[in-house]
Structure formats: structure tokens, C-alpha cells
Amino acid sequence: MIFHKIIVMEFKVTINQNQDSKRAVDVLIDEFGISAQMQKRIRLYGNLWINDKPGRMIDIVHTGDRIVAHSSKNSSELLPVKTNHVPGVEVLFEDDHLIVLNKPSDLVVHPTMSHPANTLLDLLSDKKLHPVTRLDRETSGALIIAKHAHAHYRIVQNPIRRVYWALTHGHWTRQQGVIDQPIRRFPNSIMVRVVDQTGKSAITNYRVIYSFQEQCFDWVEFALETGRTHQIRVHSLYCGHPLLGDGLYGISNYCEFDQQTNFNILAIDPNLNFLNFHENSIAKDAYEIKRNIENKSKQNNLDSANLLEINPQRVGPEYQNDFKSLINEQQLILDRIIKRQALHSRLIGFTHPITKKYMEFKTKLPADIMTFLDYIE
Structure with missing residues (x-):
């Protein structure tokens, strides 16, 4: 540490x-x-x-x-604190009191038990910094880091606007709405959160930006009114539309395969042309999946998979039938190709702790998600 x-x-x-x-x-x-x-x-x-x-x-x-x-x-x-340049991390704003960054995926923000060093905070400075908004390791996008405790305290005294973009399995019945379901830690788990009426209030607004009809997933905008751990991921799963690539709350957690059926060798339609993506990591992974299963029988697919019992705290009872329909080969392949949870912090807005002026910063979709969408299109 x-x-x-x-x-x-x-x-x-x-x-x-x-x-x-x-x-x-x-x-x-x-x-x-x-x-x-x-x-x-x-x-x-x-x-x-x-x-x-x-x-x-x-x-x-x-x-x-x-x-x-x-x-x-x-x-x-005494201030000011000078931060280091971190390769791959875009600085959206910086002054003596705070820094706003565009974080890439696969970068831990602050030290944890499993990642005690080489975090974003470590790379930025040897001074004690204060993350105001936190992003999971796989989540990309905008976040605020205060350079001192007073700035942190002042920022959180005012509302913080947080807007995310995500790719979710299936198609939402309503194009926009509000998810108002309390969240708590799942018993005997450090990481997992679930919807529970004894939990803390959690409110998420959503709006479908675009539906990919053939591939059966949606591009959705989420705006948070509260900031519970894993809130978007938990609420999306509860509504039967988990995020693409989510290893903790995704659809792959609800399948069992026999010894003859391995996720890495699921059959893929041979007519799909993965060779167009030879120049990037997503393409190479997709190509490897295709190559590994060329000689596999179409019988080794999810027809032989058994759905695990679904906890109603994780997927709402009224959404379970639609959710189960998403447990199929096509959706699991999407998860495999995208490689990480498809969640991006699109916008962050807050009141400056010293000047008291409202500030807002937007980020574009990162390259890996753009590449994935370009291929799908």
C-alpha cells in the first residue's frame, strides 16, 4: 500500500x-x-x-x-499540487483544486485489496488525492478528483450531474423511464449488490438512444439521481437488460454448460466475416473464436444449456421471461467480443468548490466501443 x-x-x-x-x-x-x-x-x-x-x-x-x-x-x-502526465488518460480540466479526467477502461482508480498499487491516483501524484466520483476498473469516461479534502467536501455539498452511455442486452419495452429500486449489498458478498426493499434509495433515469434490431441490443443513456455502488449495472439487470460484457451482472452468470460445451468454442455463423477486423484486438479475438469452432457441431450450442434459478432480487419477477429469452448464443458472443462491460461516463457536471461556478464536461465513446459498434453496423 x-x-x-x-x-x-x-x-x-x-x-x-x-x-x-x-x-x-x-x-x-x-x-x-x-x-x-x-x-x-x-x-x-x-x-x-x-x-x-x-x-x-x-x-x-x-x-x-x-x-x-x-x-x-x-x-x-501547501498547494498547488502538480499532477503527473498519465499516458492514455485525457485531462479535461485542471486547476489548483481539482482535476477532471477521461479515464480509459482497464485502469483502477484507487487502491483496493486486489489492486494496492499502480492505480490512477498513484500515477497522478504522491500527494493524497480525493476521488469525488468513482468508476469501476472496466468503466471508461469522465470523473472528478479533488486535490485536497476541502475541495472534495465542497463539491459533494452540491448536486453532481452524472450521465452514462451503455450497451444493454435486448430491447427495452419503454424508450425512456425511471428505475426506482433500492439497492443493498448481497448477503455474504463483498462485491455483489442487489435490489432489496431494505436497501438504500437508488434512482436511475434511462433513455434508449438507438436499437440494434438484428443483433438485439440497445444503446442506452443513463442519468443517475443517486450514486450507489454498481447502480446502473444492478438496475439494468433487474429490468432484464444487463450490460454487454458485464462479468458480474451479465447473462453468462445464468448459464450452465456440460463438459462438451465451452463458451470459448460456441458455434458462430460461418457467414459472419470477422476478417474485416484483422487490425484490432477485438477483431483478433472474434477471429480466434471463429477459427476455434469451425469444426464444431451446431449441436454444441445453448440448446443444451440449463438456466440457473434466477434470484428475483437480481432480475425482477416481471422481467424474468424476457431476460431468459436473452440467454442465447448470439448474446453471449457479443459479450465475448466486446471483452469488458460496455459502460462509459459520458458527462459530469458540478459546482466548482472555490469559484462556485457550474462546470460540465462531456466525453466521446472510447475507441473499443466505437470499433465494436462500427462492426455491428
């Missing part, structure tokens, strides 16, 4: 007439919105100066007075 240096915050303000005769701490709250934790940090570990003289948080200040407060006495770690 890598230990990061903590950034020292500095707050400077000159007292105006409206702030006359207030306590120093009240001025800092009005001006910067500092949290109770930051107040405590300044009081116990930092310092406060009023007109260049040591002061206290409870001291009364007057018009024209100047306050300077530090969250630590170690001034060597």
Missing part, C-alpha cells in the same frame, strides 16, 4: 462590512464553507493569523482585518 502526503490547505480573506464583528471561524465558514473537520484541523494542527499576528478561531474580527489560516503547521506541503 502506498502512503500519500496530505496537502495543507491555506485560506485567506479580508473582512468586509457584512462580516464586521463576526468570529473568525464564522467568516471562514461563510467565505469558504469549511467543514467541522477542517475547523478542528486548523484549531488542533494548523495555525490562524489575524493581521499577521497569531489568532484564535473564536476571535472577533472587523472590517479590513486579514485572516490567514492553515490546516497544518507544515507549510512545505
